[in-house]
């Protein structure tokens with residue numbers, strides 16, 4: 001008997017029919033003798049619908065009073081899901097009880113709309129499991145120290161599931177979703193993309209932060225911190241698929257590097273269209289300039305990703321960095337209004353929102369030289385110009401013109417032999 005956490009995403013919970021299928025699948029796992037905790041998302045589209053209602057009434061604001069109410073509102077989607085799933089399980093003849101985050105409780109800080117989990121009290125859940133019940137807990141939400149409902153950021157149910165699994169020291173956390181695992185890249189861009197049977201936790205973390213949308217980044221961080229065995233698998237197989245087969249399906253996120261020894265040097269190609277480039281040209285080449293520019297950006301709570309500064313000529317340097325699209329206009333204004341005047345008015349700011357970032361990821365890069373140059377050669381053979389480069393131990397990213405994104409991803413996928421065998 002194992003203790004297993006199942007997480008079902010919005011599409012998997014998308015209708016009462018789908019919820020009935022989830023109930024049948026969960027019932028199958030309990031009949032096989034396992035203790036099951038289920039963490040579902042809201043029904044697909046529901047969180048957007050709820051947040052849309054708020055917009056109909058008032059423009060978004062960043063005040064705590066407003067954000068508190070957004071969380072109060074958005075958290076209800078998951079409450080609907082857990083109630084419906086418990087009803088469906090009971091109809092299957094399986095004892096089940098549902099809880100909202102505050103009932104467990106799942107304690108968080110008070111950063112509304114992006115709260116972090118501080119602790120989870122497992123006593124009630126354990127008592128129910130020991131009494132033979134399936135326990136269903138809302139994803140995406142918790143309660144702060146003052147008793148307010150909080151949410152964990154979009155896609156946060158993944159994090160709830162992993163955190164619950166960590167708190168219960170579950171044997172495994174199964175993330176059931178609408179794709180059947182983690183792929184070498186997005187199959188919509190490269191149809192020959194291949195499902196990975198295993199991916200190391202570090203690679204998964206890079207892929208999630210570089211734009212792969214399979215798991216919320218924070219859930220991967222959490223899994224790493226507490227060593228939660230995590231598997232991404234499909235909820236669209238027939239619910240009565242053989243349980244032993246199902247338990248091995250999808251992609252397992254591993255913590256053992258040895259298991260990866262035989263694997264390719266590059267495991268995946270990630271891409272991200274959500275960034276824009278900003279360059280500050282002709283800044284004086286003096287100590288403190290990077291701080292003056294990026295300090296102002298950080299103070300405005302704008303996250304910066306790739307940064308480059310060229311070698312100076314005639315005492316002047318150019319300084320470029322990327323920010324999220326949503327922060328682009330604000331960052332440009334800030335630089336023009338505040339930073340340029342402070343730099344003595346000689347520098348100049350230009351921006352380009354039509355860029356993208358393409359990355360190769362693989363823990364094999366640690367022990368192999370020449371991986372990045374192979375990437376650059378493949379791109380140059382397609383005539384793709386690289387605007388910026390950034391590397392870490394297990395990834396190399398390039399910033400290129402957005403219009404070459406798909407070509408770049410396909411080219412790199414081929415260059416690093418990631419296609420399906422025989423494709």
Ligand code: ASP
Pocket residue numbers: 009010041042047048077139140153154155156157158
């Ligand atoms: N329902 C929330 C969202 O749409 C959380 C989740 O689905 O993970 O972002």
Ligand code: MG
Pocket residue numbers: 009010155158214216
């Ligand atoms: Mg999701």
